[in-house]
Amino acid sequence: MPDDPGAPNQSGASGRQGSLRAGWSPAKPETLPRRTLWPAVAALGIVLVMWGVVTAYVIAGVGVALLGAATIGWVGELLHER
Numbered sequence: 001m002p003d004d005p006g007a008p009n010q011s012g013a014s015g016r017q018g019s020l021r022a023g024w025s026p027a028k029p030e031t032l033p034r035r036t037l038w039p040a041v042a043a044l045g046i047v048l049v050m051w052g053v054v055t056a057y058v059i060a061g062v063g064v065a066l067l068g069a070a071t072i073g074w075v076g077e078l079l080h081e082r
Helices: 038-054 057-079
Strands: none
Touching: 038 057
16 A cells, blocks of 8 residues: 555655654654663672672672762763763
């Protein structure tokens, strides 16, 4: 059905360049934030905190430090993104 405005165009993508349905607007955000490793570092910090609570508080302390560094790094990267 080539007359369907919501149907994919020739390249397989929906008509972002073409016309949108009545009342629709382009998706926001138009650009995605760049990739970062800080969420993975934060997850590792959380794992170390939980593991440290069960085994040794030194490991939990390392996890807290890692989680704090990840939070500061991630927020800092988001603030300087624009």
